[in-house]
Amino acid sequence: MPSVELVGVTKRFGRKTALDNVSLRVEDGEYAVVLGPTGAGKTTLLRIVAGVLKPDAGEVRIGEAVVNDIPPDERGVALFFQNFALFPHMTVLDNVAYGPRMRGLPEQDCIRIAREMLDLVHLLERANSMPHELSGGMQQRVALARALATGANLLLLDEPLSQLDARIGEELRYELRRFVKDLGLTAIHVTNDVDEAMAVADKIVVLKRGSVIQVGSPEEVYLKPKTPFVASFVGEATVFEAIVRAVDSERVRVEAMGVEIMAYAQGFSGGDLVVAAIRPESIRLLREAEPALANRLEVTVERISFIGGMLRVECGVVGTDLKLLSLVPDEENVELAEGEKLFASFSPEEVSIYPYPSEGLFRELSLE
Amino acid sequence: MASLSGLLDKATRSALARKAFNFTVLAFFFGFVLIPSLWVFPHTLTRLDQMYTQVIAKPEVLSEAVTSLIRSVEIALAVVVIDVAVGVPVAWILVRRKFMGKEFLDTLLDLPVTMPTSALGFSIYLFWATPRKLSMADLLGLKTGFLSEGPLLVLALHAVFCLPYVVRSVIGMVSELDPTYEYAARTLGAPSFTTFRTVSLPSIVPGIVSGAILAFTRSVSETGATMIVAGWYETAPVYIKRMCDVNPDAASLVTISLIATSLVLVFALSALSAYWRVPIVRVLPSLERWLSTAKASAVRDFVILAFLAVVVFAPTFYIAVAPLQAPPQAQAQRPDSTEFGWDAFAETLVNSLLIASGATAVGLLLGLPLAMYISRRLSGRLKVLLDTLVNVSVIVPTSALAYSLYLFWGDAPGGLGLFEKGLALVVVVHMVLTFPYVVRPILSALEGLDPVYEEAALTLGAKPYTVFRTVVLPLIRPAILAGVVLSFTRSFSETGATVIASGAQVRTTVPVLIVGWVKQAQKLGDQVALYNASIACALLLGLSYAMLVAFRLVMGRVK
Numbered sequence: 069m070p071s072v073e074l075v076g077v078t079k080r081f082g083r084k085t086a087l088d089n090v091s092l093r094v095e096d097g098e099y100a101v102v103l104g105p106t107g108a109g110k111t112t113l114l115r116i117v118a119g120v121l122k123p124d125a126g127e128v129r130i131g132e133a134v135v136n137d138i139p140p141d142e143r144g145v146a147l148f149f150q151n152f153a154l155f156p157h158m159t160v161l162d163n164v165a166y167g168p169r170m171r172g173l174p175e176q177d178c179i180r181i182a183r184e185m186l187d188l189v190h191l192l193e194r195a196n197s198m199p200h201e202l203s204g205g206m207q208q209r210v211a212l213a214r215a216l217a218t219g220a221n222l223l224l225l226d227e228p229l230s231q232l233d234a235r236i237g238e239e240l241r242y243e244l245r246r247f248v249k250d251l252g253l254t255a256i257h258v259t260n261d262v263d264e265a266m267a268v269a270d271k272i273v274v275l276k277r278g279s280v281i282q283v284g285s286p287e288e289v290y291l292k293p294k295t296p297f298v299a300s301f302v303g304e305a306t307v308f309e310a311i312v313r314a315v316d317s318e319r320v321r322v323e324a325m326g327v328e329i330m331a332y333a334q335g336f337s338g339g340d341l342v343v344a345a346i347r348p349e350s351i352r353l354l355r356e357a358e359p360a361l362a363n364r365l366e367v368t369v370e371r372i373s374f375i376g377g378m379l380r381v382e383c384g385v386v387g388t389d390l391k392l393l394s395l396v397p398d399e400e401n402v403e404l405a406e407g408e409k410l411f412a413s414f415s416p417e418e419v420s421i422y423p424y425p426s427e428g429l430f431r432e433l434s435l436e
Numbered sequence: 437m438a439s440l441s442g443l444l445d446k447a448t449r450s451a452l453a454r455k456a457f458n459f460t461v462l463a464f465f466f467g468f469v470l471i472p473s474l475w476v477f478p479h480t481l482t483r484l485d486q487m488y489t490q491v492i493a494k495p496e497v498l499s500e501a502v503t504s505l506i507r508s509v510e511i512a513l514a515v516v517v518i519d520v521a522v523g524v525p526v527a528w529i530l531v532r533r534k535f536m537g538k539e540f541l542d543t544l545l546d547l548p549v550t551m552p553t554s555a556l557g558f559s560i561y562l563f564w565a566t567p568r569k570l571s572m573a574d575l576l577g578l579k580t581g582f583l584s585e586g587p588l589l590v591l592a593l594h595a596v597f598c599l600p601y602v603v604r605s606v607i608g609m610v611s612e613l614d615p616t617y618e619y620a621a622r623t624l625g626a627p628s629f630t631t632f633r634t635v636s637l638p639s640i641v642p643g644i645v646s647g648a649i650l651a652f653t654r655s656v657s658e659t660g661a662t663m664i665v666a667g668w669y670e671t672a673p674v675y676i677k678r679m680c681d682v683n684p685d686a687a688s689l690v691t692i693s694l695i696a697t698s699l700v701l702v703f704a705l706s707a708l709s710a711y712w713r714v715p716i717v718r719v720l721p722s723l724e725r726w727l728s729t730a731k732a733s734a735v736r737d738f739v740i741l742a743f744l745a746v747v748v749f750a751p752t753f754y755i756a757v758a759p760l761q762a763p764p765q766a767q768a769q770r771p772d773s774t775e776f777g778w779d780a781f782a783e784t785l786v787n788s789l790l791i792a793s794g795a796t797a798v799g800l801l802l803g804l805p806l807a808m809y810i811s812r813r814l815s816g817r818l819k820v821l822l823d824t825l826v827n828v829s830v831i832v833p834t835s836a837l838a839y840s841l842y843l844f845w846g847d848a849p850g851g852l853g854l855f856e857k858g859l860a861l862v863v864v865v866h867m868v869l870t871f872p873y874v875v876r877p878i879l880s881a882l883e884g885l886d887p888v889y890e891e892a893a894l895t896l897g898a899k900p901y902t903v904f905r906t907v908v909l910p911l912i913r914p915a916i917l918a919g920v921v922l923s924f925t926r927s928f929s930e931t932g933a934t935v936i937a938s939g940a941q942v943r944t945t946v947p948v949l950i951v952g953w954v955k956q957a958q959k960l961g962d963q964v965a966l967y968n969a970s971i972a973c974a975l976l977l978g979l980s981y982a983m984l985v986a987f988r989l990v991m992g993r994v995k
């Protein structure tokens with residue numbers, strides 16, 4: 069049961085820097101999720117830990133030992149491949165039995181382990197099929213079984229649930245976590261799905277353009293996003309640029325497109341260009357009569373969509389180009405209509421203020 | 437151009453025109469390529485009684501024929517073993533390793549198949565053989581050579597000119613490999629050698645098999661260069677060459693056996709490789725682990741590259757060094773001086789280039805439609821049949837093919853009596869032997885091309901010929917070019933078939949002329965002929981290298 073540590077790991081492909089001085093630590097027995105948009109360098113990171121790619125700089129430690137020069141077959145890691153990499157010339161059973169065979173176990177044990185693992189992913193009856201005869205989701209489960217069958221105690225999962233139906237994926241994510249915990253494995257799970265990360269992680273590592281942006285528990289990452297990018301990527305915040313108009317000991321008043329907003333923030337001074345972020349569920353939509361919080365803006369409802377018991381409401385602040393995103397419970401008494409005029413209200417604690425990113429807001433928020 | 441396209445568009449839409457066109461193409465394939473190549477079979481059927489009295493009933497004739505056949509098969513099998521053992525690692529190194537001069541090495545590897553085999557044979561002969569003027573042993577002042585004329589020298593020659601077939605065909609497969617599978621095997625605990633054996637090897641087996649097949653058929657049909665190095669050791673194609681005037685029935689028997697052996701072996705090998713499975717379980721784990729160490733793999737790379745340097749490149753390039761020695765003084769007596777002058781060299785070189793270009797042009801003109809027809813119009817058993825017949829025409833050993841064509845077109849009993857042995861028959865032989873080399877890569881490319889693009893173009897309103905011109909042609913261009921290069925180099929270097937089709941004439945193509953010069957020098961100790969042959973071969977080496985570089989430039993631009 070090893071811990072894993074990366075120290076200053078850098079990897080370039082030609083001129084492209086896929087990982088830029090990445091340092092992170094995953095504790096023994098921890099379920100860590102590396103979360104990042106496509107092209108962030110997640111696969112590269114896992115391949116470096118597994119040893120199939122060599123870093124240009126930096127150290128990889130598994131269980132405190134530096135493993136940079138240890139070949140992948142001696143690292144004791146199991147890597148689940150994003151595109152499965154099931155050997156096309158072997159049956160499902162032979163694929164899963166490959167790892168145990170390479171460890172030199174007696175043949176009947178190899179078969180027994182392979183069958184157990186296939187049973188675990190509910191594919192025992194397809195043991196003698198060839199990989200290409202299975203659907204994408206089935207192949208993914210075989211790949212999972214193959215990774216688990218190695219008996220390695222460090223499990224590296226590259227988007228293990230991406231090909232599955234939403235429902236099955238949600239079921240399997242908890243099974244995966246339970247499996248890792250029951251066996252006391254250490255897992256690094258890579259994904260670009262925020263919900264998936266939130267659901268299974270002990271620790272989330274937000275990766276963007278090859279750099280670690282934030283490391284923390286799911287709550288921390290969600291509630292205290294370190295940068296505007298994390299705020300918008302993890303939980304769809306309304307993010308906009310603003311100028312500080314007034315400051316006092318613990319609060320600032322900022323202005324964005326002619327709209328004034330109060331926020332709790334320190335360390336800014338008048339005239340600073342900043343970025344403000346507001347979580348959708350902290351914005352309440354009120355009819356005139358109701359009592360409002362410190363920030364109260366007149367808005368027009370522009371678009372409503374339904375997502376799992378919530379209404380996602382996009383609205384525009386009247387008289388400006390500022391758009392707000394709100395998430396309100398879909399209750400019977402709330403009857404919203406597009407075009408309706410309402411008040412958006414939120415407390416100053418719910419507004420996060422960040423220094424303006426050096427590369428500009430658009431580039432900061434872009435998923436590329 | 438626009439009006440030509442319009443015309444072709446109209447023609448491809450007319451069912452009648454299309455039928456007539458397809459008929460022409462098929463008639464060419466069957467009537468000009470396939471049936472004449474195998475004409476020796478029906479020819480023999482009509483002469484079974486002569487076959488019996490002239491060959492079967494004469495033990496000494498029969499045993500000579502059988503011996504030559506056994507020798508050829510033995511040599512070819514040994515060549516396949518050596519070239520697969522060397523070619524697979526060479527291909528692997530060329531695709532996967534990064535090192536200085538890799539491009540250059542890659543180009544050099546094609547040289548033994550691009551230069552006329554007789555020039556190559558002469559170079560290898562001078563490099564290894566017993567001391568005589570210009571040889572390596574003589575240059576070093578040795579009393580004996582490294583290999584004397586005979587089976588080992590034949591093997592040293594054949595292993596060299598068959599190697600590129602294996603390497604090219606394996607490179608094709610290795611560069612298609614997705615390294616993710618290897619990564620997967622490594623993280624599942626397999627050391628690098630075990631990964632190669634259990635994961636990469638199964639995927640490249642088809643490439644190894646087709647390379648081995650080409651190597652086998654090339655070895656079994658080589659005549660010209662073999663005549664230079666073999667001495668007393670007469671292989672089957674050399675026997676055919678000698679016998680086709682002396683005892684044509686013996687020549688027919690060996691020709692038939694050569695074709696049959698090749699076909700049987702090739703189909704057996706293909707069938708076997710389809711069933712053969714690499715064992716996945718661990719085999720000698722400690723040995724494989726040792727073979728996977730960095731040290732072992734460095735040693736392996738070194739041994740392979742050393743083999744290339746000593747056995748392949750040094751003998752191939754020796755001919756560039758040989759003529760640097762002092763030219764002989766005395767002018768020997770010549771039976772016919774017109775065959776030994778530089779004008780004969782120039783004339784035959786031009787012939788060679790013209791024949792190679794012409795045969796390739798005809799091959800492309802008729803081969804492209806044939807490939808389209810097989811791939812797009814046929815389906816099911818008929819398609820498999822035609823595809824197999826194209827392969828058959830690759831497999832028929834070229835010297836057997838040349839003899840067969842002679843029986844078909846020439847003045848042999850039952851033949852059409854249209855061409856004597858000579859330049860005209862040489863042209864026909866080259867058209868036939870290059871044809872499958874154009875068709876094969878194009879057919880493979882078409883089979884790999886998803887017809888959905890053509891369907892899309894058709895639904896977008898393009899007419900059949902326009903679909904072909906705007907969608908299919910650009911997508912298969914690399915394969916067409918590959919076919920053109922293969923066909924051209926194949927024709928330019930072919931010696932065996934040409935020697936047989938030339939009969940007693942020497943002034944046909946340049947490889948045949950070289951054979952003539954060298955045989956003359958060997959027989960009569962003609963030092964000037966020997967010296968001139970070495971200069972001619974050195975020139976051909978340079979020309980072949982220049983051609984290779986030019987092909988690479990064009991290929992690079994198309995890709």
Ligand SMILES: Nc1ncnc2c1ncn2[C@@H]1O[C@H](COP(=O)(O)OP(=O)(O)OP(=O)(O)O)[C@@H](O)[C@H]1O
Binds near residue numbers: 106107110111113
């Ligand atoms: N073998 C390679 N050669 C060149 N560039 C590469 C290679 N592998 C990755 N890259 C580049 O490195 C960057 C990171 O790639 P990586 O595959 O690690 O991203 P990822 O986060 O896994 O993305 P995804 O979510 O799409 O799988 C990308 O810009 C990619 O184009």
Ligand SMILES: [Mg+2]
Binds near residue numbers: 112150
């Ligand atoms: Mg990835």
